Amino acid sequence: MAAPTAYSLIATDLDGTLLRGDDTLSDRSRAALARATAEGARHLVVTGRPAPRVRPLLDELGGEGLAVCGQGAQLYDAGADRLLWSVTLDRELAETALGKIEAEVGLLYAAVDQDGVDGLTLIEPGYVMPHPTLPAVRVRRRDDLWTEPISKVLLRHPSLSDDELASAARGVVGSLATVTMSGPGTVELQPCGVTKATGLALAAEHLGLGPATTLAFGDMPNDIPMFDWAAHGVAMANAHPELKAVADEVTLSNEDDGIAVVLERLFEAR
Structure with a gap:
């Protein structure tokens, strides 16, 4: 497992992963992400939701950076409220x-x-x-x-x-x-060939980062390509068995702040 300081990019799914079942973000998860970003890591939302359904959440997170939306079909610039890249399905x-x-x-x-x-x-x-x-x-x-x-x-x-x-x-x-x-x-x-991994790779390149420094969190089979691309994939306790089978680690559920548990270990236990 990589050292805590090796992770410069934290990629998180939303539903069933970062968000609780009521679509809220817990104070503990918010604080853990803030600590990680304060230490130089970048947080990137990688979600199946389309950009318009992500914008309110990014506003709540104070995010003005990039988000991978639509299962990798869209790279959204929250600060400029525009798509830097998109692929449509014929x-x-x-x-x-x-x-x-x-x-x-x-x-x-x-x-x-x-x-x-x-x-x-x-x-x-x-x-x-x-x-x-x-x-x-x-x-x-x-x-x-x-x-x-x-x-x-x-x-x-x-x-x-x-x-x-x-x-x-x-x-x-x-x-x-x-x-x-x-x-x-x-x-x-x-669109054929489009996955969360293709969108994440494009976003990481835009940020000057790569897979070797990426920590990814998810809960469903659509996160498998992202786990394959990232250095370390963390599945939630509530994750689909197919994702758990390829994960490097399984944390607590989204309801129990599983992402925060991992980030606190990596970015606070120095």
């Missing part, structure tokens, strides 16, 4: 992929995150937001999902588990899209 490919999955598993309910700093989350009839606190606009029919450029498609199935849906989707979409599972009720299609 809407025709998305429709084709969705049709292939439905041919395999039956009726799906879909939603999309539109591209851009003011992009909306659109949900079709029957789709239920996994995070009810996040704003969404319900459309009348599926065709209305494709009116503007999108960064990803979110999928739900009335009876299959997330693992079953993700496995079935990977089996039929091929190179049309990348399939990820980022939280309860959250199976997603994003």
Whole structure:
């Protein structure tokens, strides 16, 4: 394990990792991050949420730096409120992929995150937001999902588990899209080849940093590429078994300030 001073970049997922179940950040976690950044480390949010759904949280954190959003499809500059880089999912490919999955598993309910700093989350009839606190606009029919450029498609199935849906989707979409599972009720299609690792690598390069000095925290399979890229990956106690299997360390849950426990050990126990 690297020495505490080796970590100059701390990459944290949000839901199920840094945030508690009620979407709040504990005082202990806030203090631990402040201590780490005071000692020279950079904190980088790396999340599946699109930039517009991250902006209020970054304001709360006092963040004016970068954030990797949309599963790596967006590099957001919070201070300037603009995207430095973004990759959209071709809407025709998305429709084709969705049709292939439905041919395999039956009726799906879909939603999309539109591209851009003011992009909306659109949900079709029957789709239920996994995070009810996040704003969404319900459309009348599926065709209305494709009116503007999108960064990803979110999928739900009335009876299959997330693992079953993700496995079935990977089996039929091929190179049309990348399939990820980022939280309860959250199976997603994003641009092919785009992952949290590709977004994190771009952000780190922008900051003049690299994988050898990166400490990453996460809780779901979509964090696996990020763990593979970083020097040290820490899974939460509440993490999916697939992520725990590749983690270098398992900490306490997001409800028990698992990130703070690790950062206090690394940046305060000198």
